Amino acid sequence: MIELTKTSVMNIDNAIRGARNPLNSWAKSDSYYDNGEFILGDADLDLGHRLAMAGSDHRKYLRMVFVSVDITAPLYWWKEYDTYKVGTVANSTSTMHKIHSKPFSREDFSCDRMSASALACLDSVIDVLEQTRIKYIETKERPYWDDMIQLLPSSYNQTRTCTLNYENLINIYYARRNHKLPEWHCFCQWIESLPHAKEWILIKE
Numbered sequence: 128m129i130e131l132t133k134t135s136v137m138n139i140d141n142a143i144r145g146a147r148n149p150l151n152s153w154a155k156s157d158s159y160y161d162n163g164e165f166i167l168g169d170a171d172l173d174l175g176h177r178l179a180m181a182g183s184d185h186r187k188y189l190r191m192v193f194v195s196v197d198i199t200a201p202l203y204w205w206k207e208y209d210t211y212k213v214g215t216v217a218n219s220t221s222t223m224h225k226i227h228s229k230p231f232s233r234e235d236f237s238c239d240r241m242s243a244s245a246l247a248c249l250d251s252v253i254d255v256l257e258q259t260r261i262k263y264i265e266t267k268e269r270p271y272w273d274d275m276i277q278l279l280p281s282s283y284n285q286t287r288t289c290t291l292n293y294e295n296l297i298n299i300y301y302a303r304r305n306h307k308l309p310e311w312h313c314f315c316q317w318i319e320s321l322p323h324a325k326e327w328i329l330i331k332e
Contacts, residue, residue, distance in 0.1 A: 128237035128284065129200040129310040131317045139322070140165040142191035146178055147171075167323065176326040179297075189293035189327060196317075197288050201237035203281040204310045207303075215295055219287040226275055227263050231256045236282040240309075252280060296321070297328050 140158065147153050157168030179186045200208070231253045238249055256275055263271035291299075300318050303311040318324060325332075 128239050129198065129204060129313050131196050131198050131314070133195070133197040133288075134317070134321070135195045136322050137193045137195070139167060139192055142188045143167065143171045143175060145191060146174060146188035172323060172326055175323065176330075179327045179330045183294065186294065186327075189297070192293040192327075194291050194293070194296065194321065195288065196291075197286060199284055199286045200310055201282045201284055202279075204237075204308065205285060205287070206281070207308070207311075211291075211295055211299055215292075216290040217287040219285055222276065222279065222283075222285070226279070227260050227272070231260060235284055236280065237284055237310075238282060249280065249282070252278065293321075293327055296324075297330065300328060301331060 140160075143158060144153065144156070147156060152174075155170055155174075157170040159166050159168065175186075175188065179189060233249070233253065236249060236253075238246060241249065256278060259271050259274045259278075262268075263275065296318050300315050304315040306312070318328060321328065
């Protein structure tokens, strides 16, 4: 299970202006503002596409197109996502500080593909986690907290607010679009939905 919400794409206007700096071709820009909204022109869109196709040395402007998104995903997915820490930032909900703040339930875990026997096992773990959580709240004794942290399955969902850029997303898309985890397929579909992704991110298509 993965959810991507609150997507915001920023700084396209400044990025495309910077893309014209090497040849001083600002006069050829056909982008404009309409009631405060930046409208990307066809000539600028095409320039961005040609630079994207030319390789990472030429498409530096894509590092200036920022994307912010809230991602809720299981720990087993975050472990793979953390491969892409270069040029990305994330602020997460804290298991260290808040794991005991609400009752445990199935909704806290990615279990949509589990078999009946695996679900039964998860339910048993959830019961132990919840009993331990209650004991920790009542006593504040550290061993109960340790039990929760060390018993927590990798299917536990965590939310992070992430900032990436279009260059990161090119790397992620082509490394993960055929991955065996369905969460990566959903993530790549989200990438495909971003503004001008067809011209600037899906450059090997």
